[in-house]
Amino acid sequence: MIRLRTVRQDRLGRQDRLGRQGPQGRPAAGACDAHVGPELAAAYARSAGTQSAGTQSAGTQPAGTVGGTAGAPAGDAPSEAQCWSVERHVEHCTACAERVSAAVRATGAAPALARLREDVLARAAAERADPEPYSNGVAGTASSDPARSADPAPVRRLPGPGGRFARRRARIVWAAGPALRGPWLVSLVLLAAAVVCAARLTGNAAAQPLVLLVAPVLPPAGVALCYGRYADPLHEIAASTPAGGLRLLLVRTAAVLAVTVPMLALAGALLPAGSGMPGLVPVAAWLLPGLALTLGTLALGSFVGCRYAAAAIGSVWLLSVCSAARGLSARELAGALTHFLAGPAAQCGWAVAAATGAAVIVLRRTSYDFQESF
Amino acid sequence: MSTARTAPAAGPGPGRSGRPAQPGEPGEPAESGEPAEATVAATGLTVRYRRATALDGIRLRLGDGVHGLLGPNGAGKTSLIRVLATVASPTSGEIRLLGSRVTARGAEGHRARTAVRRRLGYLPQQFGYYPGFTVREFVSYVAWLKEMPGSAAADAVERAVERVGLADRIDAKVRTLSGGMVRRVGIAQAVVNDPRVLLLDEPTAGLDPEQRVQLRELLRELGRDTTVLLSTHLVEDVAAACTGVTVLDGGRVAYQGTPRELAEAGEAADGGSAADGGSAGGSAAAVAGDSPIERGYSAVLRAHRSGARPHTAGGADSPDDRAGSAR
Secondary structure, three states: OHHHHHHHHHHHHHHHHHHHHHHHHHHHHHHHHOOOOHHHHHHHHHHHHHHHHOOOOOOOHHHHOOOOOOOOOOOOOOOHHHHHHHHHHHHHOHHHHHHHHHHHHOOOOHHHHHHHHHHHHHHHHHHHHOOHHHHHHHOOOOOOOHHHHHOOOHHHHOOOOOHHHHHHHHHHHHHHOHHHHOHHHHHHHHHHHHHHHHHHHHOOOOHHHHHHHHHHHHHHHHHHHHOOOOOOOOHHHHOOOOOOOHHHHHHHHHHHHHHHHHHHHHHHHHOOOOOOOOOOHHHHOOHHHHHHHHHHHHHHHHHHOHHHHHHHHHHHHHHHHHHHHOOOOHHHHHHHHHHHHHOHHHHHHHHHHHHHHHHHHHHOHHHHOOHHHO | OHHHHHHHHHOOOOOOOOOOOOOOOOOOOOOOOOOOOOOEEEEEEEEEOOOOEEEEEEEEEEOOEEEEEEOOOOOOHHHHHHHHOOOOOOOEEEEEEOOEEOOOOHHHHHHHHHHHHOOEEEEOOOOOOOOOOEHHHHHHHHHHHOOOOHHHHHHHHHHHHHHOOOHHHOOOEHHHOOHHHHHHHHHHHHHOOOOOEEEEEOOOOOOOHHHHHHHHHHHHHHOOOOEEEEEOOOHHHHHHHOOEEEEEEOOEEEEEEOHHHHHHHHHHHHHHHHHHHOOOOOOOOOOOOOOHHHHHHHHHHHHHHOOOOOEEOOOOOHHHHHHHHOO
16 A cells, blocks of 8 residues: 555656646657767756856756757757756666766866765765654655554654554544444443432332343444444445445444443442342343344344344343343342343353354355445 | 546546556456456446336446546436445446456455455545544544555545645544535545545535536546546536546446547537527527537437437447447
8 A cells, every 4th residue: 555655656746847847848858868978968067067066047047048959069058958858868877877977077066066975975874873853754655664664653643642552542442433432322321320320329129130131232232323324424435445344343343342341340230239139140140141142233234234133133132031021029030130141051052142143243244345235 | 628638638548557566455366358457347237226226237347547427317326336336236247346356246255345445435425424523533534444554544644635625624623614625525535545446426516616626636637547437417527527428327328438529429419400400599409508518418318318329439348338238
């Protein structure tokens, strides 16, 4: 990619230069390919020497020598068009470049040129020792050296302390995309806070099993709300990029899980105990079922789209647990949930379900490219 | 307009193949049988929605240059651009982008799409943005989606934003920009990765005349070494910026040629109808349009609808196009 850019910049740059050459350069364009004869080289060297010595400015020179043609006598200074032609030609013709160099060295400009050369070499050596001040300009061309090209620009681009850290943080936030930006996050936080506050104020023992009951469907809901053409305003653009499809879906899913898991675990821990659920069950029992439902949503999403998949899986879950929980007291519900979510057999079952979902995702990985068909 | 004449000279012709190889680029399965210069090649491309047929056996071959896609509403312009952008899959038919079969099934197609998408730019007809994003963040986010290396992305983002003339607004929130500016942000995100194939759906919509002129300038510049396909309903955009023009109607190719040839088709139709119908005042039967190219556009549409063979101006592809679009 970088290579492509430098090639193109070079090409544009060259075209730009030719364009500026325009009116003077074009009449002599045919002469560009002709070799530079000794007379022309000498004349060019003299004019270059006088210019470098500062006795005659480039602007006034062509006015006096407009009549100069390709076969200009040795005594006349060449026209500006001829100078352009010579300079273009020596860019790719070594023989003529040497001839012109020799002619220039024969003029009085030799000592000045030698000093200039020393100066340039010294400055180049200094730059090599300390590349920092020029690294921004070099970044585009130093593509072959990743360690070097990875360093420079961002410090200037991203405000705030620690450019590299800030860049990485920005990338993580980007990767999460709307998962961390959208109303999804706000509503989740508000909902969790409201449930915790209400339960603690009333001391209701049913809150813990109820949260446990709903928790597994929250990650699938988050996935559906942050990916796809209906949820992501950038989806149409993202779908045409290499990161679109499954990769972006997994990144967003990871972001959703990274937010929901700690939050729901915290909510489970803060809710008033009393429903009789042992130890870590209210905090962690839903993790494996939640993962299984999330992966199931992604797997089903490869067929019908994440929105419909999340809706289907979420409603199946809620309908089944609600119908099972109807008429149970808080204690009975807690016991049933503990058995259903946290029992050894249940955990094994949920693990198998999660693995199945993951396998389907892997098998169907290419079908996420066309989210449109959803 | 003189630009219509200078554009073909500036843009490379279909025969150009002198682009340097890019060894650093991701794998591009070289397929024999297709000429190297056709960066976009579609055959038998059909897109059907539930009942409607959006594209009906389109055959299209494009090389570097700026290609205009004209057609009335519902002609299939957006459907064509979306399947070429690998956003939607065609019902049937094959697409090759940069030589890779992006419509292939399974892992091969996925690999081809991923490789091609890195070198693709796409401006959708409508697109949204995250409310909190600035212009720089928006374009950077797309650069990230396009998997540009981080070190190159920061420079590329600034350059892309500068190219669309928004350098002074680069740190403004996108939601504070006018519609035309948002459109230009969309163009900036499309060109941020220096795409090899650039697909623009109505890029001039919402731009004022001055911005349109600037955009055409940018398109001509891009067309030198990029395949640009832009859909538009403004015939003058095509006249001013394009080296080639394709007219779609009812999901089929009604015409393919250069803008000048389209204008000549209009002149010819004018001459014909004048001979038939008499005075200019009674030109209800004559093709409509204020400029030659508009009349040409109307003429080819009318000819296509009356069931005539599609006009194709003399290019290397025309016999095939005729066969394809008559299918």
